[in-house]
Amino acid sequence: MAREERELICINCPLGCPLVVTLEDGVVQSVTGNTCKRGDAYGRKEVTSPTRIVTSSVPVDGSARDRMVSVKTATDIPKDKIFDVMSALEGVRLSAPVAIGDVVVANVAGTGVDVVATRRA
Amino acid sequence: MLSYEVVIIGGGPAGLAAAIAARESGCERVLVIERDDRLGGILNQCIHNGFGLHTFKEELTGPEYAARYEDRAQELGVEFCLGSMVIDVSSDLVVHAVSPERGVYGVQAGAVVLAMGCRERPRGALGIPGYRPAGIYTAGTAQRLVNMEGQMPGREVVILGSGDIGLIMARRMTLEGAHVACVAELMPYSGGLKRNIVQCLDDYGIPLLLSHTVTRIEGRKRVEAVWIAKVDEQRRPIPGTEVRYACDTLMLSVGLLPENELSREAGVELSPVTRGPVVDESLQTSVPGIFACGNVLHVHDLVDYVSQEADAAGRCAAHYALGQRSADVQADEAAEAQRALCLEAGNGVRYTVPSTIAPARMDERLTVRFRVDNVYRDRFVSVFVGDERIMHRKKRVLAPGEMEEVVLRRADLLERVDAGHIVIRLEEE
Ligand SMILES: Cc1cc2nc3c(=O)[nH]c(=O)nc-3n(C[C@H](O)[C@H](O)[C@H](O)COP(=O)(O)OP(=O)(O)OC[C@H]3O[C@@H](n4cnc5c(N)ncnc54)[C@H](O)[C@@H]3O)c2cc1C
Ligand code: SF4
Numbered sequence: 001m002a003r004e005e006r007e008l009i010c011i012n013c014p015l016g017c018p019l020v021v022t023l024e025d026g027v028v029q030s031v032t033g034n035t036c037k038r039g040d041a042y043g044r045k046e047v048t049s050p051t052r053i054v055t056s057s058v059p060v061d062g063s064a065r066d067r068m069v070s071v072k073t074a075t076d077i078p079k080d081k082i083f084d085v086m087s088a089l090e091g092v093r094l095s096a097p098v099a100i101g102d103v104v105v106a107n108v109a110g111t112g113v114d115v116v117a118t119r120r121a
Numbered sequence: 122m123l124s125y126e127v128v129i130i131g132g133g134p135a136g137l138a139a140a141i142a143a144r145e146s147g148c149e150r151v152l153v154i155e156r157d158d159r160l161g162g163i164l165n166q167c168i169h170n171g172f173g174l175h176t177f178k179e180e181l182t183g184p185e186y187a188a189r190y191e192d193r194a195q196e197l198g199v200e201f202c203l204g205s206m207v208i209d210v211s212s213d214l215v216v217h218a219v220s221p222e223r224g225v226y227g228v229q230a231g232a233v234v235l236a237m238g239c240r241e242r243p244r245g246a247l248g249i250p251g252y253r254p255a256g257i258y259t260a261g262t263a264q265r266l267v268n269m270e271g272q273m274p275g276r277e278v279v280i281l282g283s284g285d286i287g288l289i290m291a292r293r294m295t296l297e298g299a300h301v302a303c304v305a306e307l308m309p310y311s312g313g314l315k316r317n318i319v320q321c322l323d324d325y326g327i328p329l330l331l332s333h334t335v336t337r338i339e340g341r342k343r344v345e346a347v348w349i350a351k352v353d354e355q356r357r358p359i360p361g362t363e364v365r366y367a368c369d370t371l372m373l374s375v376g377l378l379p380e381n382e383l384s385r386e387a388g389v390e391l392s393p394v395t396r397g398p399v400v401d402e403s404l405q406t407s408v409p410g411i412f413a414c415g416n417v418l419h420v421h422d423l424v425d426y427v428s429q430e431a432d433a434a435g436r437c438a439a440h441y442a443l444g445q446r447s448a449d450v451q452a453d454e455a456a457e458a459q460r461a462l463c464l465e466a467g468n469g470v471r472y473t474v475p476s477t478i479a480p481a482r483m484d485e486r487l488t489v490r491f492r493v494d495n496v497y498r499d500r501f502v503s504v505f506v507g508d509e510r511i512m513h514r515k516k517r518v519l520a521p522g523e524m525e526e527v528v529l530r531r532a533d534l535l536e537r538v539d540a541g542h543i544v545i546r547l548e549e550e
Pocket of ligand 2: 016
């Protein structure tokens, strides 16, 4: 059996607890070092399917005030898709008016998650 | 002259939250004066997520967080003067501003809230030898260029200083296709939040060089390379450890300074440690009727705390403007001075906000914020009133990059008001 220990830092709150996640054949056996339950959940997810929210900004036409509109993935996406999301945003231009929450790219990079606007323009 | 009950200088998160609180506390006429042509302050360029975890229980981006406060302020009928720069505040609470449409104009305030935020420490404050080539940016300027103007400052980047803005920009530049060679930090610990080190550096394999600094910048017209050396315990570069990094851009994330020129001219006493105003339990400065909150008071790393603090400042300013505070003061004017406790930063603590507390005037509970002066493990945060320890709480980790707080209870202080001072200090046991 392949036993592995991975050291992580929980990113769920400013305490930043140092976690040790123990895996056997890729299956999480235990999480230690966490102060609360959120750390346990984070440790399990981070070693099996880590995710992140991606934020960026894209150009907007027709706004007197803004040249760019900030955007984000509506929920977290797999970490290994971050650069695919960035590529999908290349060349995207918006036209004013834009409202917060407007879909900028639907189902970005096949993640099933939309990229939405986070600024009005 | 125009007249308002509460006038707020700066329309960032602090100014917006103070305005909302002032309206909710019963002031009819509340004005926010903002020099930019939009509200939201620095949050407009902070497009990453992680704002509002405490306030809204969701992770918002900077612009979304600002929009919530902006909408609420609009709903409540707060008035705004955008594109207006405040040039002067007097001790009799007259605010002068200048705008292209109106020229110079004066506003009489019942109370003033300072919410001007902070600015970045510029390169000049560092004294790195070399020419002054193009390609050196503060991280905040670069953040504005990339996120709001859509311009890339460069392709091959070195970042000096591990403040949060530098960490966030390391990731942002990487996502936009630049290569970030490293983040060099003079101190043996990072000034940024741990979660930012994980999400912005570790995720992308960007090295963080602790106890390192830039010793030389190459290039006359444009940065061509920087030299980075290890430093000893006195923060002096160690000879022979210099490494050359070819790059076209050097970003500086070496600290923020509260923006207090206006406060100084108004006669507001400033703290040499925080560089912000010295305030009492109601966040009132040394000038009666002038209050302060947000980054102009002391540099915050989480906007949630800015909003909480500004809410308190807005409420206290409203009470002052509506005369509630002066009634209190009249009731016990002579005794008042002696009945305040001085708050002191003891062992391991760099500063506290506020600096004085009059228990009779404070709310049931008061949040005192402070920063520690080094990284500590397994210490106790202790609060002493006179010689008596009234609080003793274990913390696993304390770091200068993360603001700490203790909540003091009015009842505890009222009965000990003769002790004269409160000390917050770190203890080993
Ligand atoms: C470059 C930079 C980047 C930052 N990035 C982050 C980040 O990524 N995440 C994070 O949590 N925190 C970040 N911070 C910290 C951030 O400043 C606080 O979280 C929060 O925005 C502070 O709010 P504030 O209202 O006190 O200041 P600000 O947001 O700075 O607002 C101050 C406002 O006052 C206005 N003003 C100043 N002087 C005058 C005047 N004389 N007349 C009229 N108006 C005036 C300014 O234009 C501005 O709109 C950053 C700070 C800086 C400087
Ligand atoms: S384990 Fe809990 S307490 Fe520790 S950093 Fe994570 S969320 Fe915070």
